[in-house]
Amino acid sequence: MVSAFSSRLNHTLLNLSLPGPVLQQVQTDEIKLAGAQVPDNLDAGTRAAVKELIGEAFIFGFRIVIFICAGLSLASAAIAWLTIPMDSGLATQT
Numbered sequence: 745m746v747s748a749f750s751s752r753l754n755h756t757l758l759n760l761s762l763p764g765p766v767l768q769q770v771q772t773d774e775i776k777l778a779g780a781q782v783p784d785n786l787d788a789g790t791r792a793a794v795k796e797l798i799g800e801a802f803i804f805g806f807r808i809v810i811f812i813c814a815g816l817s818l819a820s821a822a823i824a825w826l827t828i829p830m831d832s833g834l835a836t837q838t
Contacts, residue, residue: 749805750774756797760790770794778802 753774757767766783773780782794 745805745809746775746777747805748808749777749801752804753780753797753801756801757794760793760797762786762790762794770798777805 750771754771757770762770766786769783770780778798780798782791782798786794
């Protein structure tokens with residue numbers, strides 16, 4: 745999650761052309777994910793844009809984790825279906 749979040753955030757922050765110290769401060773807080781703090785020394789528009797990018801990066805990372813979980817669930821269901829015999833006696837007989 746942190747890796748996907750950081751990658752997405754860094755990629756999108758480059759489009760804002762932030763000053764080096766500000767960019768470094770945001771990158772230092774990446775481990776906090778959506779709780780990352782936006783530097784106070786930015787104008788209101790830039791602060792809003794950085795907050796929005798942090799939120800979008802969090803959603804991106806969350807979606808990656810959800811897709812991985814869904815894939816693992818499908819894989820485990822397929823393996824169970826292939827390995828558990830159909831007549832294993834698990835079905836109730838009447």
